[in-house]
Amino acid sequence: MNRQQLIDEILREKRQRDVCILAHTYQSPDILEIADITGDSFALSKAAAQVKNRTILMCGVRFMAETVKILSPEKTVLLSHKNATCPMADQMTKEQVLAYRAKHPDHMVVAYINTSAELKSVCDVCVTSSSAVQIVRQLPAQDIYFVPDQNLGAYVAAQVPEKNIHLYNGCCPVHYQVTAQDVLDEKARHPGAKVAMHPECPPEAVALADFVGSTSAIIDYILHTDQEVIIATERGVYDDLRYRHPEKKLYQLLPEKFSCVNMKMTTLQGVYCALSGVSGCEITLDEQLRLQAKNAIDNMLAYGG
Numbered sequence: 001m002n003r004q005q006l007i008d009e010i011l012r013e014k015r016q017r018d019v020c021i022l023a024h025t026y027q028s029p030d031i032l033e034i035a036d037i038t039g040d041s042f043a044l045s046k047a048a049a050q051v052k053n054r055t056i057l058m059c060g061v062r063f064m065a066e067t068v069k070i071l072s073p074e075k076t077v078l079l080s081h082k083n084a085t086c087p088m089a090d091q092m093t094k095e096q097v098l099a100y101r102a103k104h105p106d107h108m109v110v111a112y113i114n115t116s117a118e119l120k121s122v123c124d125v126c127v128t129s130s131s132a133v134q135i136v137r138q139l140p141a142q143d144i145y146f147v148p149d150q151n152l153g154a155y156v157a158a159q160v161p162e163k164n165i166h167l168y169n170g171c172c173p174v175h176y177q178v179t180a181q182d183v184l185d186e187k188a189r190h191p192g193a194k195v196a197m198h199p200e201c202p203p204e205a206v207a208l209a210d211f212v213g214s215t216s217a218i219i220d221y222i223l224h225t226d227q228e229v230i231i232a233t234e235r236g237v238y239d240d241l242r243y244r245h246p247e248k249k250l251y252q253l254l255p256e257k258f259s260c261v262n263m264k265m266t267t268l269q270g271v272y273c274a275l276s277g278v279s280g281c282e283i284t285l286d287e288q289l290r291l292q293a294k295n296a297i298d299n300m301l302a303y304g305g
Ligand code: SF4
Pocket: 061, 085, 086, 087, 088, 089, 114, 172, 173, 174, 175, 234, 260, 261, 262, 263
């Protein structure tokens, strides 16, 4: 099948099987084009709970499909590629959190939404990169254990100095690679450009950014500025914006490094195979675990996240 035939088949299968396709912004332009809804992970999960379709196909990584299942247990949730996992989400186990809690019963455990359902099930509250500062500031505990991303945790600690933030040493292997020198070099190449960076990048690089925010916040920032922007996050954001807004002057920091192999596992062929039941995988969760994980997400929403 050529590309157009493949797209036609995907759209036919999608209609026939009553499927809604969600695609994370880090997916390739091909996948974003055939998706019903695009966005960052939590926005997609919330949107999935509102749609009428019986089946959701998540084009992203496993923790995102699990979050959809946590919020929409009555729906069949499929992941586009069975091996698409997030290395950061797999860097910490439930047992490590439980051991920490046993030692520090007065600390609250805050989990980045980029974690497995199992890890969420033993944490007090989830946060997204856009809500982390606001939520941590409101928590009743003085001591906070922030897991698993040490860079997002360090960013929160800098914004909320009144709390004692204890960090786990996890990180996103994609965002972790950027150095302060990389930022200085790119700024020297484009002296008039602003730097928009994701807080999963190391603190010394974040300190040089003009704007720090989540994937959605970076997109919003770019859409509302006339200035040139250097983008320091996964290159799916750059690729999508270049496609939709060719008039904007955008530069991708470290284009070779800022690509998540797990996010890019999904192809049009893979989507077709997942829809027709040849590959992909269905997400199932034990009901008690789902409810415990949902509790951390509900707490996030209660704090306005
Ligand atoms: S970009 Fe980083 S946090 Fe996002 S899925 Fe890839 S490894 Fe995980």
